[in-house]
Amino acid sequence: MGLPPQQAGTPKVRFEEVSKRFGDGPDAVQALEPITLDIAEGAFTxxxxxxxxxxxxxxxxxxxFEQPTAGRVLMDGQPVRGPDPRRGVVFQQGALFTWMRVIDNVAFGPLATGKSAAEATRIASQYLEMVGLTSFARRYPYELSGGMQQRVGIARALANSPEILLMDEPFAALDAQTRELLQEEIKRIWHETRKTVLWITHSIDEALFLATEIVVMSARPGRIKAKFHPGFAQSDDPAVVASAEFARMKAEIFGLLREEALAAQHQEAQR
Ligand SMILES: Nc1ncnc2c1ncn2[C@@H]1O[C@H](COP(=O)(O)OP(=O)(O)OP(=O)(O)O)[C@@H](O)[C@H]1O
Ligand SMILES: [Mg+2]
Structure with missing residues (x-):
């Protein structure tokens, strides 16, 4: 059988000439120039x-959550029309239900999609174990550290069995050591689940350590400035960051980002 021929080469996600402008008239902000980008199934972008x-x-x-001004986004060849449980989102911080125990936060999605209470709890326990929080299942979010709360957020997203994980600076609020440990953990989870991931970060090290593809964007209006395909995501060894190739790519990306950061600064000063 196999896939129908027109789907054989379909990427998991395709941004097709997607542009975005916020507002109208002189105050309008052109956030994105037309962007075209394919994300393959199982890629970590x-x-x-x-x-x-x-x-x-x-x-x-x-x-x-937002509509493009022009262009469209396809998932498995179908236009994205609104939020969908096949795409799980993890935010920068918080977003947990403060009045619910950790286990109930994670079980919320499965329950909402019609699973029995017992099944939802079983699924939640499985993902809490995956992020190493089994012994905190009965606690409330305020009893957890920031890093632990982020792990609950990741477990909660995974419990809905999304096909794609969307993470907007998920580790930005964490200290450097916790962040490195969670990066190793997320890499292990990605190796285990092979989900398609779109991940936003300001850390070049984090991107090099995790990504199969790095997309460097220009200052606003965002365009794709460069793409890199580092090979470090496949490795389990945290010491990849010490390799010469890692340092070379880091320096190259640093140079590109610095140019764009200066352009962005200049832009802000002129507003
Ligand atoms: N809802 C909105 N209404 C109006 N302007 C917006 C809105 N959301 C974003 N913008 C503008 O669009 C531009 C891009 O914003 P966006 O949040 O996508 O940037 P970003 O790359 O995620 O930045 P950061 O790294 O600081 O999170 C900014 O100039 C911002 O002010
Ligand atoms: Mg942002």
Whole structure:
């Protein structure tokens, strides 16, 4: 049988000439120039770019939270029309239900999609174990550290069995050590689940460590400035960051981002 011929080469996600302008008239902000980008099934794509270049806008359009001004986004060849449980979103911080225990936060999605209470709890326990929080299942979010809360957020997104995970700077609020440990954990989870991931970060190291594809964006209006295909995501060894190739790519991306950050700064000063 196999796939119908027209789907054989279909990417998991296709941004087709997607542009976005916020507002009208002289106050309008052109957030994104037409962007065309394919994301393959199972890819781990990191978006890097200066503040305000439209990274969150692009992710929110794929999530279905925002509509593009022009162009369209396809998932499995079908246009994105709004939020969909096949796309799980993890925000920068919080977004947990503060009045619910950790386990109930994670079980919420499965329950909402019609699973029995027992089944939802079983699924929630499985994902809490995956993120190493089994012993905190009965606690409330305020009893957890920031890093632990982010892990609950990831477990909660995974519990809905999304096909794509959308993560907007999920580790931005964490200290460097916790962040590195969670990066290793997310890599392990990605190796285990092979989900398609779109990940926004300001950290070049994080992108190089995790991504199969890095997309560097220009200052606003966001365009794709460069793409990289680092090979470090396939490795389990945290020491890949010490390799010469890692340092070379890091320096190259650093140079590109610095140009764009300066352009963005200049733009802000002229507003
Ligand atoms: N809802 C909105 N209404 C009006 N303007 C918006 C809205 N959302 C974003 N913008 C504007 O669009 C541009 C891109 O914003 P976006 O949040 O996508 O940037 P970003 O790359 O995610 O930045 P950061 O790295 O700081 O998170 C910014 O100039 C921002 O002010
Ligand atoms: Mg953002």
């Amino acid at each position: 990191c978006l890097l770019g200066p503040s305000g270049c439209g990274k969150s806008t692009l992710l929110n359009i794929l999530a279905g």
